[in-house]
Amino acid sequence: MHVQVIDGANGFVGSHLAAALLARGDDVIALARASTEVVRRRVTDALLCLGFEESLVDRLRVRGLALNKPDLGLPAAEVFAERCTYWHTAALVTFFPRREEELQDVNVTGSANALATFERHARPESRYIHIGTAYQCGLDSDGPVPEDWPAQAPPDRFRNSYEHSKREAEIALSRSRSVREGNVLVPRLGVMVGHSQTGRALTDYGLYDFLRVMAFFARRTPGERVRLPCHPDANLHLTPIDTTVSRLLSLTAENREQPVFHVVNGGTVPVRDLFAVINAWLPIELVPATPEEIQEKPFNRFEAVVNMRAKYTAIYFQHHYDFAWRDMAAPPAVTLPVLDRLVSWYVREGLPE
Structure with a gap:
């Protein structure tokens, strides 16, 4: 029997991955710090989101996870009783400052503990899959970011500590026995x-x-015009959860010599298109502006406040990203109709009252 073990199974990627694997008929063990009830609810929601029967969650096995404890606090003999694919999706995602220590504990030390636990207990021919971010490239993004192991870089080469922590986790992984044995993706x-x-x-x-911040100001002071600093060719690699999970499953269907893949779209979303769709659904006018334009005409008070509130996510509008990618890993591009669905659903259903 081949078991799928997923840590961080209550997270966005982890819960949808668990749902897709259950729907495929796999035996899934969900590891999470959250309670069994919360994990089951999250995976049930993911099943419904992906169009599967919610009753599939009855087959899910849930076990507690502690990234800072020996063997992750797991009943290791049970979790690793059979040959498995271990999915490391657990991570702290935050762009806010002064959380460097927490990011280090979860994304670097915790990831190392997950790998060490796998290496101690996993049966022969098991695989370890580390879910990374393409944006671990930091500010070193001139030309296509290659699909290979990253080099060490100081914290000031990253937009935030999250990116730096994900880079450090990959570097530690690259030096592991599992990589040398070809068991890592x-x-x-x-x-x-x-x-x-x-x-x-x-x-x-x-x-x-970002949408939540824009909606707050749009509803509070409708009709305002807001400039945001943007690269002239600013773009985003938006990857929908359904097509991403599908690509992840296809990537792991066979052994591959190259361990690193960018699961990003070949076609990106220009930030100007994102702003146009947001403007159509919220009573606000977002305008991309170059640093030179802002220097020539500084922000008014309203613009300054909005930019301050959005700065931790809007910093990604100030760059153009180009990632090396292969057809086998690339989800379909996010077209304008897809972008409209993504924004409109959140404006109608996802925003807080």
């Missing part, structure tokens, strides 16, 4: 968003954090 994801066909999103991170 590292899919680097783009900006995770909701379902490509319905727009439904079970997350408040990334794009949705």
